[in-house]
Amino acid sequence: MLQPFPILFLPLLLSALVLVLPLERAVLADADTQAAAACSSLQRADIERRLSTKTPYRVIANYDETPPQYAGCHPTRIWSVIRHGSRNPSKKVILRAQQRLVELQQRLLSQPHPNLCPAEMKQLREWSWGHLNAAEDEKLLVAEGEDELIELAERMQLRFPSLLPDMYDPAWYYMKYTDTQRTLKSAQSFATGLFGRHRIHAVRYPRPVYRDPVLRFYKLCDRWRTDVDKNPETFINARRFTEEPEMQSAVEHVRGSTQLPDLGPEDVELMYMVCAFETSWQRRRQRESVWCSFFDVDALRALEFAKDLEYYWNDGYGYELTHRIACPAIADMFSAIDPVSQAMPRANVTFYFTHSGTLLKLLAHLGLAKDKEALTHKHFGSERLWRTSEIDAFATNLAFLRYECEQEPPRVLVLHQERAVRLPGCPQDEDLCPLATIRRLYADSVERCDFEALCQVDDTK
DSSP: OOOOOOGGGHHHHHHHHHHHHHHHHHHHHHHHHHHHHTSOOOOHHHHHTTOGGGOOGGGTOOOOOOOOOOTTEEEEEEEEEEEOOSBOOOHHHHHHIIIIIHHHHHHHHTOSSOSSOHHHHHHHHHOOOTTOOHHHHTTOBOHHHHHHHHHHHHHHHHHSTTTSOSSOOTTTEEEEEOSSHHHHHHHHHHHHHHHOGGGGGGOOOOOOOTTOTTTTGGGGOHHHIIIIITOGGGGHHHHHHTTSHHHHHHHHHHHHHHTOTTOOHHHHHHHHHHHHHHHHHOSSOSSOOGGGGGOOHHHHHHHHHHHHHHHHHHHSSSSHHHHHTTHHHHHHHHHHHSOOOTTSOOOSEEEEEEOHHHHHHHHHHHTTTOOSSOOOTTOTTSOOSOOHHHHSOTTOEEEEEEEEESSSSOEEEEEETTEEEOOTTSOSSSSOEEHHHHHHHTHHHHHSOOHHHHTOOOTTO
C-alpha cells in the first residue's frame, strides 16, 4: 500500500521543480542554438554586395545628404540618367525557376537528412514563384524599386535644394522614360520623392519611345547588335571561366551543400539569379532567399565575376564600338548643361530613366571603372574596377551638374552613385572640372558623332 506523501516535503519538491524547469528550458534553448548554428553562415552583407546588376541600390547608396560646398560656386543645371529600380526577372528566368527550381525543391525536401537547418527547411517548403505570371509580370518594377527611386530623389533634393525645388514646373523640369513599365514607374517614383504623391499627376512626360535615340541608343545600332550583342565571341571569356578552378569549385560547393551531385553550372547560375532577385526585393525580411543558403562567399564571388565578364564584353570596354555609340547621349548632356542657343531652350533639370545597357556604355565612354588590362577569364584573383555590383546596381545613376562660379568660368561636377567622380583628363585633386575641359575631352562625341556611319553593318563580312 502506497504511503501518503508527507506534506513537509512539498516545499522541497517545489524548490526542485523551480531549479529543474529553467535547466530544461536552457537545454532546449541550447538545442535550438545548435540547430540555428547549422544554418548558412552567410551574412546579408556577404550576399547583397555580390549580385552583379541585380544588386539592390540600398547597399551602395550614398546616405550623406549634406549639400556639397564649393567656394564661390553654385549649381544651376543638372543632366542625369538613372537606371530603373529593382524589378521582376525576365520571362525566361521566371519559367526556369517555376520548372527547374521546383524540381530541385522537391528533391531537397525529400532527402532523409537535408543539409539545411529547420528555419531554412521551413523557407524551402514555403518557397514558390507561383504568383508570377511569366508573360504578364516579367521585368515589372517591384515595391523595392519604387522605394529606391523615391529615396534617391529625396537625397538629391536635400543636396541641391535650390536646383531641385519641390514644386513642379515644366519649364524647369524635363523628365523622360523609355517605353517600358519599369522606367515609367521609376520616373513616377522619382517624381514622388521630389514633389510628393499628391503632386505627381501634374508632371508631364514626352511620349516614350522603345528605341529612344538618347535613352537607348544601342537599340538603333544594327552593327552593335550583329558584331557584339549577337556575336558568340563576345561571351567567350565568360564561357572559358566556367572551366577555371574558381568556377568549378563554386559548382562543387553547391553540389555539396545541396547533396545533389548532378547539378550543372546552369542550375547553379539559376539559383544565383533567384537568390539575387529575392534578396533585392526583400529589404526588411529577416532571412535572405533560401536559395542563397547553398552558397559561400567564394562561390558568390565566382558567380559575380562571371557576370562581370559578360557585361564587360557586351556593354563595356570589350569592343570599342560599344562605348563609342554612346555619343548621342553625351551630346544631349552638353546641350542640357551648356545650351549654346536660346532658340532651342532646355530645362535646367533633365532626368532620364533608362536601363543597364545605357549606363554601362556611358561609363565606358567616359573612361570610368576602367582597368589597366582588358578583363579576361584569367583575371579573377586580381583587383578590378569593373565590378557591376558597384557600378550598375538597380537604380544606378550618373549626373552632370553645371556650376556657375564668381571668379572663373563654369565648372562641372560629375556624380556616379551619388558620389563625386573625376573624369580622366580632368583635375584629379578637386571635384569640379572646367566645362571647357570636358567639352574638349569629349569633342568627338559632339562634333564628330556620326552614329549612322558607326552603326552601318558591313555586308562584306
